[in-house]
Amino acid sequence: xxxxxxxxxxxxxxxxxxxxxxxxxxxxxxxxxxxxxxxxxxxxxxxxxxxxxxxxxxxxxxxxxxxxxxxxxxxxxxxxxxxxxxxxxxxxxxxxxxxxxxxxxxxxxxxxxxxxxxxxxxxxxxxxxxxxxxxxxxxxxxxxxxxxxxxxxxxxxxxxxxxxxxxxx
Numbered sequence: 001x002x003x004x005x006x007x008x009x010x011x012x013x014x015x016x017x018x019x020x021x022x023x024x025x026x027x028x029x030x031x032x033x034x035x036x037x038x039x040x041x042x043x044x045x046x047x048x049x050x051x052x053x054x055x056x057x058x059x060x061x062x063x064x065x066x067x068x069x070x071x072x073x074x075x076x077x078x079x080x081x082x083x084x085x086x087x088x089x090x091x092x093x094x095x096x097x098x099x100x101x102x103x104x105x106x107x108x109x110x111x112x113x114x115x116x117x118x119x120x121x122x123x124x125x126x127x128x129x130x131x132x133x134x135x136x137x138x139x140x141x142x143x144x145x146x147x148x149x150x151x152x153x154x155x156x157x158x159x160x161x162x163x164x165x166x167x168x169x
Contacts, residue, residue: 002069007047007137008032008077008105009125011054016126016155017043020137023157028068032105032123033060033077052077052105065097070145071169074099078106078122087120094118100169101140110136112150112165119148119167126155134160145169 003026010017011034021029021043033052037044039059051060055077063076074094081089083106094102095118102120109131110124124136135155142148145168152163 001141001143002027003139003141004068004073005029005137005139006032006103006121006123007126008103008123009034009052009108009127010036011125011127012036013127014041014043020126020155020157021046024139026139028066030064030066030073030075030103032075032103033079034105048075050075050077053079063093065099069142071101071142071148072097072099073101073103075103078104083107087115090120091115091118100145110134110138110152110160110163112138112163112167114165114167114169117169119150119169121150124152132160136160136163 005026029047031047031049033050034054036054039057048064066073090102108125112121123138126135129135136152138152140150148167150165152160
């Protein structure tokens with residue numbers, strides 16, 4: 001089983017990130033920006049990470065393209081793609097780089113949605129959630145692209161069952 005931990009918008013939290021990292025044993029970890037930490041901080045070690053609008057360390061790239069066990073991920077914060085309006089710009093950019101999984105943050109609104117052959121995942125925020133009371137992050141798991149599950153967890157590690165999303169790319 002392949003598993004990717006996805007967090008975003010932690011806005012300066014450190015202990016919470018460390019607890020989440022210790023709690024899960026996954027293949028990869030992604031931080032979708034607005035960590036407000038230094039790129040080389042201990043808390044972010046092991047994460048693939050991108051710059052958010054509140055990240056000022058110039059070492060952060062604006063986007064990453066990562067291939068993990070047959071799936072290509074496009075990772076960005078979202079502020080440069082106007083994600084508070086819609087995800088069309090994200091979709092176009094993901095097509096340009098050949099990605100079928102899009103991980104982003106910025107809105108602080110947790111959710112997953114498949115549109116055609118693209119899966120959009122926003123893990124929400126472990127500091128300042130919007131639209132739901134839970135501070136969240138996500139774990140995406142799959143054995144094949146035909147059966148992808150995105151689970152959402154509270155910052156305390158409790159699964160938010162009603163948010164589980166199933167996809168097939």
